[in-house]
Amino acid sequence: MDKNLRTELQAIKQIQQDIQSNQSAQSRLIQQRSENDMVLKELELASEDAKVYKLIGPTLIKQDPVEAKSNVNKRLEFIQGELSRLDTRLADYQSKAAKRQQQAMTYQQELQKLQQAAATKPAA
Numbered sequence: 001m002d003k004n005l006r007t008e009l010q011a012i013k014q015i016q017q018d019i020q021s022n023q024s025a026q027s028r029l030i031q032q033r034s035e036n037d038m039v040l041k042e043l044e045l046a047s048e049d050a051k052v053y054k055l056i057g058p059t060l061i062k063q064d065p066v067e068a069k070s071n072v073n074k075r076l077e078f079i080q081g082e083l084s085r086l087d088t089r090l091a092d093y094q095s096k097a098a099k100r101q102q103q104a105m106t107y108q109q110e111l112q113k114l115q116q117a118a119a120t121k122p123a124a
Contacts, residue, residue, distance in 0.1 A: 005111060008104035015097045022093060026086050033079045040072045 043052065043065060052068045053060040 002111060005104060005107040008100050008107060012097060012100045012104060015093055015100065019090065019093045019097070022086055022090050026083060026090070029079050029083050029086070033076065033083070036072055036076050036079065040069065040076065043069045043072065 046052065046065060048065065050065055052063045052065045054063045054068065055061075
């Protein structure tokens with residue numbers, strides 16, 4: 001029984017680490033989405049004949065404004081898809097954690113009952 005409880009607690013700890021990792025990834029994607037939203041707004045404010053440059057490594061490369069908008073929109077779609085995937089995964093982790101916590105509480109209650117029974121048993 002004690003071994004089962006330790007196994008459940010270890011699984012809960014791993015799921016909590018997975019949740020934290022998932023939330024970190026979500027934070028990074030939210031930041032990227034915000035940055036790309038700002039870029040898109042700037043591109044929409046720019047005139048049709050504006051010069052747009054893309055930073056590739058240490059070099060600025062001239063880019064067509066329409067192509068730049070398209071690239072940013074594609075990036076935003078990808079980021080939104082990843083955020084949706086991470087939301088689904090987070091809900092799954094939380095569900096697993098709740099089930100494991102319930103199982104751990106059950107094991108803990110059974111262990112306490114066994115310990116109380118052993119303590120109240122008369123010595124021979």
